[in-house]
Amino acid sequence: MAVKRRQPTMADVGALAGVTDRTVSNVLSGKVPVRPGTRDAVLQAVQTLGYQMNPSARSLRTGRTGxxxxxxxxxxxxxxxxxxxxxxxxxxxxxxxxxxxxxxxxxxxxxxxxxxxxxxxxxxxxxxxxxxxxxxxxxxxxxxxxxxxxxxxxxxxxxxxxxSNVKAAQAATDHLLSMGRRRIAAVGPNPADTTTTAATLRLDGYRQALRDAGIDVDPGLIAPAVAWNEAHGVKAVDALVDHGVDFDAIFCFNDSLAFGVLHALRQRGIQVPHQVAVVGFDNVTATAYTSPPLTTIDSxxxxxxxxxxxxxxxxxxxxxxxxxxxxxxxxxxxxxxxx
The missing domain is CATH 3.40.50.2300 (Response regulator)
Structure with missing residues (x-):
């Protein structure tokens, strides 16, 4: 006959970590202050024993669920x-x-x-x-x-x-300008925006960088994207190329758009960065592994x-x-x- 294993208690966690039950409770409930070394010891004991706090009991005791x-x-x-x-x-x-x-x-x-x-x-x-x-x-x-x-x-x-959406977008555009690029497309504005959004702020930063460089903002270089995903990055490049827009750089309002942009440029036989330089925004993990690896803003x-x-x-x-x-x-x- 199988014997049911006893579930570890808070006292067991405290004994293994060398602390009191109250200290264990403080760590698990998020109460402060608890020294980092003590917290680490308690969490290690929790993991070792497989301890699970009873949420209902915790809620009754503290008035919080955790x-x-x-x-x-x-x-x-x-x-x-x-x-x-x-x-x-x-x-x-x-x-x-x-x-x-x-x-x-x-x-x-x-x-x-x-x-x-x-x-x-x-x-x-x-x-x-x-x-x-x-x-x-x-x-x-x-x-x-x-x-x-x-x-x-x-x-x-x-x-x-x-x-810092505005300043970060300005920095991304300034970087492209410092490379001598002057026909910089912006991929990401949403025509449906009627209030402040990340897109409107990043567009402001893009425009400000161009103005500071003495370059007029060309509406033809602003490529909208209803959704910030790879598919709309591809659509933006296709629209720019199919309409005969001359561009030598693209600032993408997030990295997912940039992934689509890189794919579309490669499909079109446009070399990055020799013909078109590309900058993204967010510095997600995959940016280091694109072809070529993506310059981006770490937000x-x-x-x-x-x-x-x-x-x-x-x-x-x-x-x-x-x-x-x-x-x-x-x-x-x-x-x-x-x-």
């Missing part, structure tokens, strides 16, 4: 997938769990998350809105803590973690994820108070063989 919700528009986009991974890693490091939801840019899904109806078993929300915008900021006044990502809603009633996804998680947990635990703040991550240009 779960965060991360909501992103489209997890098939490399940047969003890597952002989700970075958020999961940071939350795990701090002893929290994350449920990830895809909004598919649907307004009703974003509203459900903000209202709480779509956030079962969660202490707080990290949201990158796409359908909501600054006109909806009053909807963000809720009981549950929230941190915003992206560019849709500024001056809202919650913490906001974002990136600081790791710092964005860490800051968002830490600020949200701080709001949940009450260790972070005061008025909502906006944090803007630094960026850098990563030069590779596509320029």
């Amino acid at each position: 779960f965060l919700t991360l909501a992103l528009p489209d997890l098939t986009i490399d940047y969003f997938a890597e952002l989700a991974n970075a958020v999961l890693n940071e939350a795990d490091r701090l002893g929290w769990s994350v449920t990830v939801q895809q909004t598919s840019t649907l307004r009703e899904r974003e509203l459900s998350l903000v209202s709480g109806a779509g956030r079962n078993f969660s202490d707080g929300l990290i949201l990158l809105p796409h359908a909501l915008d600054s006109r909806d900021r009053n909807l963000l006044v809720t009981d549950l803590p929230m941190v915003l990502l992206g560019e849709r809603i500024f001056d809202g009633p919650v913490d906001h973690v974002t990136m 600081g996804v790791g710092v964005i994820a860490q800051t968002a998680v830490q600020r949200l947990i701080g709001r949940i635990l009450g260790t972070l108070d005061g008025a909502p703040e906006v944090f803007v991550a630094n960026f850098s240009l990563v030069r590779r063989e596509s320029t």
Whole structure:
């Protein structure tokens, strides 16, 4: 007859890690401060024993579930997938769990998350809105803590973690200008945008760089992309070439677009970077392995994820108070063989 194995307890974890039950609880609940060495010892003991906290018991004891919700528009986009991974890693490091939801840019899904109806078993929300915008900021006044990502809603009633879209796009365009390129196409604007978005901000940076260089902005060089994926990168190049537009460089508003652009240029027999130089935006992992490797903007996804998680947990635990703040991550240009 098989004997049922006893499930490890918090006391077992503490004994193995050489700490008290309370310290184990503090680590697993995300309470601070806990010394890094102690936290590592506890997490190692958890892994060794296969300990799993009872979420219901934890909720009754602390009033918290230990779960965060991360909501992103489209997890098939490399940047969003890597952002989700970075958020999961940071939350795990701090002893929290994350449920990830895809909004598919649907307004009703974003509203459900903000209202709480779509956030079962969660202490707080990290949201990158796409359908909501600054006109909806009053909807963000809720009981549950929230941190915003992206560019849709500024001056809202919650913490906001974002990136330097304008300056980074300007730096990408300046890099192409420094190479002597003067006919620089911009792939990524969305004609449907009626409010501030990453696309509008990156277009502003592109235009500013050209103006500073004394170059008129040619509308024919601005190639729209309704979706920021490889297929629309291909469509943009096809449209430029088929319409006889003369260009010697392309600034892509994200790396997924750039992957499609590189593919389309190769299919057309256009050499990169000799005939056309290409710059992307986000520095996702695959950029180092394209042919040729892609020059891109590192937008600081790791710092964005860490800051968002830490600020949200701080709001949940009450260790972070005061008025909502906006944090803007630094960026850098990563030069590779596509320029």
